[in-house]
Amino acid sequence: MSETTAAGSWFLDVKRRLESPVPKRLAPGEGRKAAVLVPLFVDAGELWTLLTRRTEDLPTHKSQIAFPGGGAEEGENAWKTALRESQEEVGLDPTKILPLGQLDEQQTPTGFRIVPCVGVIPADFKTRIDPGEIAEAFRVPLSAFANPRLVEDRTIKIDGVEREIRVYYVGSRQIWGLTARILQNLVERLGM
Numbered sequence: 001m002s003e004t005t006a007a008g009s010w011f012l013d014v015k016r017r018l019e020s021p022v023p024k025r026l027a028p029g030e031g032r033k034a035a036v037l038v039p040l041f042v043d044a045g046e047l048w049t050l051l052t053r054r055t056e057d058l059p060t061h062k063s064q065i066a067f068p069g070g071g072a073e074e075g076e077n078a079w080k081t082a083l084r085e086s087q088e089e090v091g092l093d094p095t096k097i098l099p100l101g102q103l104d105e106q107q108t109p110t111g112f113r114i115v116p117c118v119g120v121i122p123a124d125f126k127t128r129i130d131p132g133e134i135a136e137a138f139r140v141p142l143s144a145f146a147n148p149r150l151v152e153d154r155t156i157k158i159d160g161v162e163r164e165i166r167v168y169y170v171g172s173r174q175i176w177g178l179t180a181r182i183l184q185n186l187v188e189r190l191g192m
């Protein structure tokens with residue numbers, strides 16, 4: 001990706017990279033529609049994102065690291081879902097998020113069909129987490145996900161089915177599953 005610190009041009013570059021090729025969509029079928037916000041911001045000349053760790057009390061995806069998001073409500077498109085959920089979970093003001101594009105639709109083993117929506121958030125944002133859903137919110141530079149020494153591809157068994165998963169090691173955290181697939185798609189799209 002080109003220099004991220006050029007005044008205002010980094011998000012135009014990201015938008016262009018997200019537009020072509022057009023993000024993949026799953027074939028029509030079963031599954032609950034959902035969306036996540038992949039928030040991006042520049043700090044100290046580097047591109048960053050915001051991730052959350054879900055609480056242990058949730059019915060699905062307990063304690064997993066995820067982007068803010070969730071299931072769509074009646075009549076919502078992916079962007080409306082991502083913005084509403086981001087406001088509910090971490091307090092991001094939807095009026096201060098600049099939509100850039102979307103990534104490939106993903107499906108989870110738990111039956112969700114998730115569209116990742118990529119948007120710019122102000123670098124000086126303050127989080128206000130919902131303690132019923134989110135245990136913590138934290139910032140990570142995107143360069144961490146482009147470092148091959150911090151990536152492992154492994155085979156695991158989930159509900160008796162072997163799956164190939166990607167794991168990113170960032171500090172003491174392991175980021176895997178859907179979030180890792182979204183990050184991999186983003187890093188590839190940005191040419192990192």
